[in-house]
Amino acid sequence: MFSCSNQVAMRFMQYTCKRDGPQRLGVQLAPDRDIIEVSAVRASVPNNLVDFLRAGPQMMDKAKRIVAEGESLISCENVNILPPITKPDKIICVGLNYKSHCDEQKKPYPKEPFFFSKFPSTIVGPNGNVIHPPNSRALDWEVELAVIMGKECRNVFKDKAKDYIFGYTVAQDISARDWQKASKNHGQWLFAKSMDTFCPLGPAVVAKEFIADPHNLRLTCSINGSKKQDGNTSDMVHDIYDLVSYLSHCITLLPGDIILTGTPSGVGIFSQTKQMLQVGDIIESEISGLGKLTNHVVSSK
Structure with missing residues (x-):
């Protein structure tokens, strides 16, 4: 299982798929690696980082479980990388x-x-x-x-x-x-x-x-x-x-x-x-x- 003691970083990214579809929130474990599609795997995970953070620490725990399972991956070559955070309050x-x-x-x-x-x-x-x-x-x-x-x-x-x-x-x-x-x-x-x-x-x-x-x-x-x-x-x-x-x-x-x-x-x-x-x-x-x-x-x- 994934844990905070691991040396790999959780890198939160916002993106869209090049083929189609809405904005998604994902996690990379290293630069240029495949993206784990956390918001696509669980409908309860917001597709943007601001709402993800507003949901509280339990959402981070959920993201860690999804990362540990590694269910859905997408290559960086197949996405349009967006700003990692949009529409902050300030x-x-x-x-x-x-x-x-x-x-x-x-x-x-x-x-x-x-x-x-x-x-x-x-x-x-x-x-x-x-x-x-x-x-x-x-x-x-x-x-x-x-x-x-x-x-x-x-x-x-x-x-x-x-x-x-x-x-x-x-x-x-x-x-x-x-x-x-x-x-x-x-x-x-x-x-x-x-x-x-x-x-x-x-x-x-x-x-x-x-x-x-x-x-x-x-x-x-x-x-x-x-x-x-x-x-x-x-x-x-x-x-x-x-x-x-x-x-x-x-x-x-x-x-x-x-x-x-x-x-x-x-x-x-x-x-x-x-x-x-x-x-x-x-x-x-x-x-x-x-x-x-x-x-x-x-x-x-």
Whole structure:
């Protein structure tokens, strides 16, 4: 039988079959392996991760039993991989949360975390296109570790924060830098961060028990094969549990909520050449143990 003591990870994925059919929720035990079709095997299992998490811990137990039985498998070649989580209640992002990112801007490390948000409609999949909006000339990249909340979280202290996390995935926080200026939207970052397709996610949400230390993960971002960012989550100013606890004393975090935890140095706007994303560019974002995103920048139609 499958157990949490096994070294293989439970990687939750959303997908559709290429031939036909509705969205499904499945589990991979390793990247590029066949997908165990948990929602197709049991009608009681939701076909999306948000509803799966809202159903409580008993649903995770059910998924583990289905994985152990291995009844229904489908090849990755026969599916369209979707974002691993869609329609969360909220996406919360933290700014200046890597020391190296503060250093490249010559800014002090924040004593308290500060947050902004993205609309849930920004989410696209691990191979989805990033649309270059016609009203921006300064599109930038930011690879980030994303935290997926597993249950309702309110007024939680740091030593208990881990209990409320379900897992982790790779995120790309696309940013329209010219919309972060005071001359745009009165300096508010909402549109700079929330234009369509500005949040690629995936390819899977890895359950937390299969990540030995989320504060020791390498994260990289390459543009057209040229590495731009190469950092480690150990460089965070405020660690994951600090962020969850801080937020929980301000708002109620719900199952499926996403927290983007910041980015290391190497973004375009602070490079010597101030390189920005252009139509035709390929963004590759990767985090050790979690997976890789490959997103093409395309023009707006």
